[in-house]
Amino acid sequence: xxxxxxxxxxxxxxxxxxxxxxxxxxxxxxxxxxxxxxxxxxxxxxxxxxxxxxxxxxxxxxxxxxxxxxxxxxxxxxxxxxxxxxxxxxxxxxxxxxxxxxxxxxxxxxxxxxxxxxxxxxxxxxxxxxxxxxxxxxxxxxxxxxxxxxxxxxxxxxxxxxxxxxxxxxxxxxxxxxxxxxxxxxxxxxxxxxxxxxxxxxxxxxxxxxxxxxxxxxxxxxxxxxxxxxxxxxxxxxxxxxxxxxxxxxxxxxxxxxxxxxxxxxxxxxxxxxxx
Amino acid sequence: xxxxxxxxxxxxxxxxxxxxxxxxxxxxxxxxxxxxxxxxxxxxxxxxxxxxxxxxxxxxxxxxxxxxxxxxxxxxxxxxxxxxxxxxxxxxxxxxxxxxxxxxxxxxxxxxxxxxxxxxxxxxxxxxxxxxxxxxxxxxxxxxxxxxxxxxxxxxxxxxxxxxxxxxxxxxxxxxxxxxxxxxxxxxxxxxxxxxxxxxxxxxxxxxxxxxxxxxxxxxxxxxxxxxxxxxxxxxxxxxxxxxxxxxxxxxxxxx
Numbered sequence: 001x002x003x004x005x006x007x008x009x010x011x012x013x014x015x016x017x018x019x020x021x022x023x024x025x026x027x028x029x030x031x032x033x034x035x036x037x038x039x040x041x042x043x044x045x046x047x048x049x050x051x052x053x054x055x056x057x058x059x060x061x062x063x064x065x066x067x068x069x070x071x072x073x074x075x076x077x078x079x080x081x082x083x084x085x086x087x088x089x090x091x092x093x094x095x096x097x098x099x100x101x102x103x104x105x106x107x108x109x110x111x112x113x114x115x116x117x118x119x120x121x122x123x124x125x126x127x128x129x130x131x132x133x134x135x136x137x138x139x140x141x142x143x144x145x146x147x148x149x150x151x152x153x154x155x156x157x158x159x160x161x162x163x164x165x166x167x168x169x170x171x172x173x174x175x176x177x178x179x180x181x182x183x184x185x186x187x188x189x190x191x192x193x194x195x196x197x198x199x200x201x202x203x204x205x206x207x208x209x210x211x212x213x214x215x216x217x218x219x220x221x222x223x224x225x226x227x228x229x230x231x232x233x234x235x236x237x238x239x240x241x242x243x244x245x246x247x248x249x250x251x252x253x254x255x256x257x258x259x260x261x262x263x264x265x266x267x268x269x270x271x272x273x274x275x276x
Numbered sequence: 277x278x279x280x281x282x283x284x285x286x287x288x289x290x291x292x293x294x295x296x297x298x299x300x301x302x303x304x305x306x307x308x309x310x311x312x313x314x315x316x317x318x319x320x321x322x323x324x325x326x327x328x329x330x331x332x333x334x335x336x337x338x339x340x341x342x343x344x345x346x347x348x349x350x351x352x353x354x355x356x357x358x359x360x361x362x363x364x365x366x367x368x369x370x371x372x373x374x375x376x377x378x379x380x381x382x383x384x385x386x387x388x389x390x391x392x393x394x395x396x397x398x399x400x401x402x403x404x405x406x407x408x409x410x411x412x413x414x415x416x417x418x419x420x421x422x423x424x425x426x427x428x429x430x431x432x433x434x435x436x437x438x439x440x441x442x443x444x445x446x447x448x449x450x451x452x453x454x455x456x457x458x459x460x461x462x463x464x465x466x467x468x469x470x471x472x473x474x475x476x477x478x479x480x481x482x483x484x485x486x487x488x489x490x491x492x493x494x495x496x497x498x499x500x501x502x503x504x505x506x507x508x509x510x511x512x513x514x515x516x517x518x519x520x521x522x523x524x525x526x527x528x529x530x531x532x
Contacts, residue, residue, distance in 0.1 A: 060439060062439060082439065082441030089432055092430065093432050093436040106440075106450055109450075110442040111440055112441060158440065
């Protein structure tokens with residue numbers, strides 16, 4: 001982990017929604033610095049409203065921070081960087097009027113991949129997520145889990161070095177989450193992508209991440225980073241191991257106080273605006 | 277299984293609809309044949325049928341049909357072009373939506389047909405006044421649905437497309453248009469209906485030619501069964517057009 005291996009530099013990034021002093025202004029993210037190493041999977045976890053999604057959007061160039069800078073592949077981020085970064089949203093980011101295959105191809109069209117490569121790349125990425133047979137289905141014909149696989153296939157076909165995932169399994173049931181998590185771990189072991197993954201789930205964070213960044217309550221900043229020293233692909237047995245339980249408990253202890261703080265600060269709605 | 281029940285239900289309601297129309301027809305027949313309703317008020321359906329056959333065979337409707345069809349096509353094309361273009365540009369900013377949407381909705385709720393005398397004054401008794409009125413009336417549902425269609429595109433889809441590097445044109449062509457299309461199509465169907473309605477209506481009030489004009493002429497000449505034959509003819513054309521448009525709307529929805 002030499003310094004040259006850093007894929008994403010986050011320097012003193014803070015963000016405030018609305019103008020300072022306005023009744024509705026919310027300080028979502030306080031002065032945050034972070035280096036994300038090439039090829040690692042970093043989970044951002046924290047109480048709701050702590051700014052973890054804000055940080056992800058800043059890294060992805062979807063949001064210009066009030067202060068601070070982000071560098072990706074040595075370049076400052078000023079807007080979306082489709083050649084370096086692919087994004088996976090919580091849900092409903094597939095175009096409902098296109099089939100799965102068309103969705104994947106459209107991503108490549110937007111990114112500017114030569115047309116001649118579309119078919120092969122789409123096939124490869126759909127096979128990687130196990131959706132090859134469903135290429136001609138529309139999103140509405142798929143289950144929530146399959147839709148997220150399709151979104152993952154679209155992101156993989158873009159062949160970016162970085163993948164940003166904003167609670168990609170957040171809308172799914174527990175079983176589907178578990179299976180998708182296992183599959184993701186297998187998939188990622190073979191691709192060497194740098195991944196930033198926002199989640200609410202402690203188990204998901206420990207199971208997937210190489211490092212977990214725990215956020216404090218709003219205005220959020222990184223409170224502590226925990227290393228998960230376990231090679232990918234991770235086996236289902238890892239979940240029942242002592243190491244997993246210990247790490248999960250450590251995360252729980254760290255988060256518990258912050259979640260209390262976040263919840264109690266929501267109560268007097270007048271002062272904090274109650275916005276998330 | 278649910279689908280089979282749906283079709284069964286659909287067939288049942290179709291049967292009731294047909295029975296209702298048949299009932300009306302029987303009432304009409306009885307009223308004129310047995311109950312002594314004056315044939316000047318309501319002609320006999322059999323006589324109407326004979327007149328209809330005569331009208332269709334003679335082809336005398338052609339000049340009037342040509343006039344009405346021209347008025348309608350020009351008005352609908354004009355309303356569609358202006359409505360979608362204006363609607364798209366209004367939808368581009370929150371501010372202009374806030375200003376223009378209530379304005380258009382307000383005007384849409386006025387019975388614009390009341391301005392027909394003004395249109396006749398400006399454009400004369402010929403086709404131009406019908407085209408003007410039809411365009412105006414059809415413009416509002418089209419522009420309103422276009423604003424609604426482009427204004428309510430799911431932000432996540434736009435953000436997703438941007439994050440993958442979509443250009444402005446690509447965003448328009450592959451995201452905004454398909455997302456807005458179903459709503460716009462509904463507006464187009466409504467515009468289609470009101471344009472046809474207002475053009476035929478204004479032809480009956482003040483005109484030189486057209487199917488509506490001809491119907492009023494027949495009424496004034498007391499040729500009731502021929503007038504009814506024309507009404508049946510126009511209703512048949514309108515139904516055919518509406519079915520066609522609904523079909524394309526449904527298709528567009530699926531494609532969209």
